[in-house]
Amino acid sequence: MSTTSILNLTxxxxxxxxxxxxxxxxxxxxxxxxxxxxxxxxxxxxxxxSLLVFWAAATLPVGGGESAFESSLVHWFTIGTxxxxxxxxxxxxxxxxxxxxxxxxxMILIFSRGDADIDTDRRQxxxxxxxxxxxTHFCAQASLLTASVLGAVVFDNLLALFMFWGLADAxxxxxxxxxxxxxxxxxxxxxxxxxxxxxxLLLLLGLALLYASTGSxxxxxxxxxxxxxxLSDTRFLGTPYSTATVIALxxxxxxIGKSAQFPLHTWLTESVAAPAPALVLIHTIATGPAGAYLxxxxxxxxxxxxVGVWMSAVVVIGASTAILASIIAVAQNxxxxxLAFSTVSQLGCIVTALGIGAYVAGAFHxxxxxxxxxxxxxxxxxxxxxxxxxxxxxxxxxxxxxRQEGGGDAGAPRxxxxxxxxxxxxxxxxxxxxxNMGGLAQRMPRTFWAFVAGGMALSAFPLxxxxxxxxxxxxxxxxxxxxxxxxxxxxxxxxxxFYTMRQxxxxxxxxxxxxxxxxxxxxxxxxxxxxxxLAILSVGLGWFGVPEEFPxxxxxxxxxxxxxxxxxxxxxVVGGQVGEGARQLAEVTVGFMxxxxxxxxxxxxxxxxLGWLVYARHPLxxxxxLGWLVYxxxxxxxxxxxxxxxxMQRVWLGWLYACMRERxxxxxxxxxxxxxxxxxxxxxxxxxxERVLDRATGxxxxxxxxxxxxxxxxxxxxxxxxxxxxxxxxxxxxQAVGEVELHVVAHLTDLxxxxxxxxxxxxxxxxxxxxxxxxxxxxxxxxxxEHFVHSTExxxxxxxxxxAGLMVLTxxxxxxxxxxxxx
Amino acid sequence: xxxxxxxLILAAALFCVGAYGVMSRRNxxxxxxxxxxxxxxxxxxxxxxxxxxxxxxxxxxxxxxxVYAVAAIETAVCLALTISLWRTRNTVLxxxxx
Numbered sequence: 001m002s003t004t005s006i007l008n009l010t011x012x013x014x015x016x017x018x019x020x021x022x023x024x025x026x027x028x029x030x031x032x033x034x035x036x037x038x039x040x041x042x043x044x045x046x047x048x049x050s051l052l053v054f055w056a057a058a059t060l061p062v063g064g065g066e067s068a069f070e071s072s073l074v075h076w077f078t079i080g081t082x083x084x085x086x087x088x089x090x091x092x093x094x095x096x097x098x099x100x101x102x103x104x105x106x107m108i109l110i111f112s113r114g115d116a117d118i119d120t121d122r123r124q125x126x127x128x129x130x131x132x133x134x135x136t137h138f139c140a141q142a143s144l145l146t147a148s149v150l151g152a153v154v155f156d157n158l159l160a161l162f163m164f165w166g167l168a169d170a171x172x173x174x175x176x177x178x179x180x181x182x183x184x185x186x187x188x189x190x191x192x193x194x195x196x197x198x199x200x201l202l203l204l205l206g207l208a209l210l211y212a213s214t215g216s217x218x219x220x221x222x223x224x225x226x227x228x229x230x231l232s233d234t235r236f237l238g239t240p241y242s243t244a245t246v247i248a249l250x251x252x253x254x255x256i257g258k259s260a261q262f263p264l265h266t267w268l269t270e271s272v273a274a275p276a277p278a279l280v281l282i283h284t285i286a287t288g289p290a291g292a293y294l295x296x297x298x299x300x301x302x303x304x305x306x307v308g309v310w311m312s313a314v315v316v317i318g319a320s321t322a323i324l325a326s327i328i329a330v331a332q333n334x335x336x337x338x339l340a341f342s343t344v345s346q347l348g349c350i351v352t353a354l355g356i357g358a359y360v361a362g363a364f365h366x367x368x369x370x371x372x373x374x375x376x377x378x379x380x381x382x383x384x385x386x387x388x389x390x391x392x393x394x395x396x397x398x399x400x401x402x403r404q405e406g407g408g409d410a411g412a413p414r415x416x417x418x419x420x421x422x423x424x425x426x427x428x429x430x431x432x433x434x435x436n437m438g439g440l441a442q443r444m445p446r447t448f449w450a451f452v453a454g455g456m457a458l459s460a461f462p463l464x465x466x467x468x469x470x471x472x473x474x475x476x477x478x479x480x481x482x483x484x485x486x487x488x489x490x491x492x493x494x495x496x497x498f499y500t501m502r503q504x505x506x507x508x509x510x511x512x513x514x515x516x517x518x519x520x521x522x523x524x525x526x527x528x529x530x531x532x533x534l535a536i537l538s539v540g541l542g543w544f545g546v547p548e549e550f551p552x553x554x555x556x557x558x559x560x561x562x563x564x565x566x567x568x569x570x571x572x573v574v575g576g577q578v579g580e581g582a583r584q585l586a587e588v589t590v591g592f593m594x595x596x597x598x599x600x601x602x603x604x605x606x607x608x609x610l611g612w613l614v615y616a617r618h619p620l621x622x623x624x625x626l627g628w629l630v631y632x633x634x635x636x637x638x639x640x641x642x643x644x645x646x647x648m649q650r651v652w653l654g655w656l657y658a659c660m661r662e663r664x665x666x667x668x669x670x671x672x673x674x675x676x677x678x679x680x681x682x683x684x685x686x687x688x689x690e691r692v693l694d695r696a697t698g699x700x701x702x703x704x705x706x707x708x709x710x711x712x713x714x715x716x717x718x719x720x721x722x723x724x725x726x727x728x729x730x731x732x733x734x735q736a737v738g739e740v741e742l743h744v745v746a747h748l749t750d751l752x753x754x755x756x757x758x759x760x761x762x763x764x765x766x767x768x769x770x771x772x773x774x775x776x777x778x779x780x781x782x783x784x785x786e787h788f789v790h791s792t793e794x795x796x797x798x799x800x801x802x803x804a805g806l807m808v809l810t811x812x813x814x815x816x817x818x819x820x821x822x823x
Numbered sequence: 824x825x826x827x828x829x830x831l832i833l834a835a836a837l838f839c840v841g842a843y844g845v846m847s848r849r850n851x852x853x854x855x856x857x858x859x860x861x862x863x864x865x866x867x868x869x870x871x872x873x874x875x876x877x878x879x880x881x882x883x884x885x886x887x888x889x890v891y892a893v894a895a896i897e898t899a900v901c902l903a904l905t906i907s908l909w910r911t912r913n914t915v916l917x918x919x920x921x
């Protein structure tokens with residue numbers, strides 16, 4: 001099998017998880033074991049194929065600017081005279097993304113099996129488990145999500161990307177809304193869908209503009225030299241901005257919505273109540289990296305945008321997201337919320353990196369971040385499961401001891417037990433609240449070490465973690481490019497290290513702060529093995545991206561990642577080197593620079609040490625005399641408030657801590673303004689409907705009724721008066737003629753009198769018989785018409801439909817007869 | 824290609840089936856299904872005429888797309904009405920809503 005024929009089959013990669021999804025939905029809907037096996041089989045085959053494709057792509061000869069593999073095109077659909085074609089493109093970015101998506105998805109599915117086994121475990125009887133969502137549902141949605149993300153990565157068309165991301169959005173909604181017991185998760189799913197929908201709208205506008213300017217949405221056409229030149233030269237609708245700038249800004253808007261940048265980040269951070277595997281999928285594979293991937297794919301267009309506008313936009317949004325989210329993460333007490341905000345912050349770093357031109361560094365950080373964030377989130381899932389099982393154990397202990405005590409009086413042992421288990425007995429015990437945890441390092445050692453590995457990677461611990469190399473790649477590039485961005489990102493690194501250590505200290509070190517934590521068991525191997533695999537990857541992936549100039553290690557570990565991805569960059573930009581911006585971005589592989597590296601290392605170490613000092617003290621490590629801080633260095637006791645909170649309250653910054661803990665009230669703000677705004681609009685429209693439209697239709701009825709009353713009045717007054725006038729006139733005439741007859745001619749006058757009397761009688765008869773009847777007939781017709789019209793207002797919907805249907809049927813038959821009997 | 828009339832007859836038949844469904848079902852959701860079937864019949868008609876008379880123009884596809892979009896929106900609104908009906912009158916049978 002030659003390389004090209006392997007690559008021609010790349011479209012099979014998304015097919016298998018999709019088939020797994022179809023299989024699970026159709027056949028295995030209630031069978032947990034079968035659905036799990038189908039899902040794992042689908043993703044495993046996709047993973048194997050990804051490895052194959054990756055090997056093929058890596059061994060493809062690189063150079064010359066045309067070595068991205070592009071398969072033959074298949075005719076997709078036609079609109080009018082425009083033909084859309086679909087093909088597969090495999091360039092280094094695709095290959096690396098495939099290798100990121102497939103194994104993480106596999107680890108998640110393996111983990112979720114252990115997570116879902118709680119339901120079938122007969123020993124657990126705690127009520128908190130009874131509403132767990134079904135595992136088959138999760139397997140189906142996870143397969144579909146993997147399939148759609150793989151499809152988005154593999155195909156060569158921006159329209160296909162948009163389609164598959166839309167599908168991924170729908171899967172996110174399903175995954176988030178799966179917990180039927182919690183109302184908040186359903187809301188979170190809806191808010192996720194709507195917020196990423198805003199991003200989708202902006203992306204769609206960008207695609208429309210791109211299509212209108214260039215006539216194609218395939219990558220090969222979009223990044224060709226003529227297209228790029230055209231985009232940067234034309235002005236958008238008479239404004240001084242080039243089309244490329246506007247398109248780039250719209251794509252950035254899409255990335256904001258999709259990758260949860262400020263101000264559209266609330267959906268990601270409100271969705272933490274979903275089960276851990278679902279969360280991981282969303283943060284690391286689906287909508288999280290979507291925006292960053294989009295920016296990577298359309299990088300040549302972004303390079304052409306007006307540097308001033310573009311840089312300010314992306315720096316403002318990306319960097320402010322990064323720093324804001326990391327500040328908020330410091331004050332969160334829910335273990336998953338910290339990780340959610342850290343995802344938002346890291347995505348902000350990646351978007352900033354891509355925005356300022358650090359293509360390779362941004363891509364590298366995207367990949368490594370996916371791995372260690374998956375590790376951390378799965379680890380938190382393991383911790384929460386342990387806490388819940390500990391809580392269940394504790395509940396059973398309580399009931400058992402209460403049964404032992406019998407009815408009786410509250411003796412001393414009882415009071416002692418109540419005192420100890422005060423926290424876990426209350427209804428509001430939150431298994432994911434870090435203030436309730438503690439000392440889990442002894443209880444759950446494998447989770448602890450895996451979590452430490454992930455935490456070190458996240459905080460860019462020097463030398464041994466993947467995060468170090470990727471984050472410093474970004475920092476070095478930012479140092480050269482824009483100092484403010486560098487300092488912001490460096491501050492983010494410091495804060496990240498601080499809150500990571502805070503999290504580790506609160507969760508794992510010290511003594512357990514509640515009974516649930518004291519009894520938490522280690523998780524099953526099906527949950528810890530994926531954690532260990534991901535931990536190894538978090539550490540090991542860094543070796544692929546060490547810059548060559550690094551003192552010792554650089555010469556040993558060849559920097560493989562930079563040239564590989566750099567060649568992708570070269571492929572796309574070589575054709576389109578136009579404009580000042582692109583020339584500035586031409587330097588892709590950033591050399592090793594001492595100062596930013598040292599600053600980054602110092603900040604990450606400093607943050608870690610600071611966090612350790614504030615939140616934990618591990619007796620084995622001994623004292624680190626780096627400055628005695630105000631709060632002392634004993635671990636938090638049970639019931640003690642967060643030390644940072646007390647510290648800040650002491651310097652009268654307690655309000656700031658509250659702000660941080662409440663996520664700066666942003667989600668409240670959105671709920672009040674947008675939610676109430678929409679309801680207000682609905683009220684206004686309903687008032688319009690009631691006052692205006694209903695009155696208008698009422699007027700028609702009134703008009704008909706007044707018309708009939710007018711005709712009745714006409715009949716009463718006008719017609720009768722006229723008719724009686726005619727009759728009286730006739731009678732008067734006959735009387736006069738009778739008097740003339742008395743005096744002159746008897747026969748003639750007699751005759752005439754007879755005649756006029758006959759006339760008057762005739763007119764009376766006419767009055768009675770004809771005219772009255774006519775008038776009554778008109779009135780009766782009008783009344784009958786009114787009755788008829790009124791009788792159709794039966795209020796019976798099906799009556800109306802029947803009449804309408806009969807009329808339409810008649811119309812159809814008549815039209816058929818006319819059309820076809822005349823043709 | 825088959826003669827155009829076959830598609831038109833298909834559309835008319837679909838339409839009649841939908842109309843019958845609307846008139847003979849008691850449940851509001853079932854009536855909605857009939858309504859959607861009628862709208863789809865309209866779409867088939869549009870697309871048939873577009874394909875046979877003027878296949879290079881975009882208007883046929885655009886018109887059909889807007890018909891389907893309107894159908895989707897209308898279904899959403901009707902379902903919301905049905906839910907509201909259920910909540911106030913505790914029934915979804917049309918004969919109870921007179």
